[in-house]
Amino acid sequence: MSFQAYLDNIQTKAGKTPSDFRSLAARKGFADAKGLRPGVKAGEIIAWLKQDFELGHGHAMAIVALLKAQKKEGDR
Numbered sequence: 001m002s003f004q005a006y007l008d009n010i011q012t013k014a015g016k017t018p019s020d021f022r023s024l025a026a027r028k029g030f031a032d033a034k035g036l037r038p039g040v041k042a043g044e045i046i047a048w049l050k051q052d053f054e055l056g057h058g059h060a061m062a063i064v065a066l067l068k069a070q071k072k073e074g075d076r
Helices: 003-014 018-027 042-053 057-069
Strands: none
Touching: 003 018, 003 057, 018 057, 042 057
16 A cells, blocks of 8 residues: 555545644644654654544554655645
8 A cells, every 4th residue: 555545544534634634743742844843752643643533553653654754745
């Protein structure tokens, strides 16, 4: 499965776009425009995504990768 397919499935399940997750992560203090904030662990983000959005581990890791990269490619 491609990375984009993961993002599409997450959007279908959670009703949130990649941009939405970037904004939510920034509000929670996990990320900024440069990527993950110093000291933030992937496990913290995964726990948040599993609890608040009922994402599985693989989908949560895709969001972590998205936040690390802070790709500004749009919400395909």
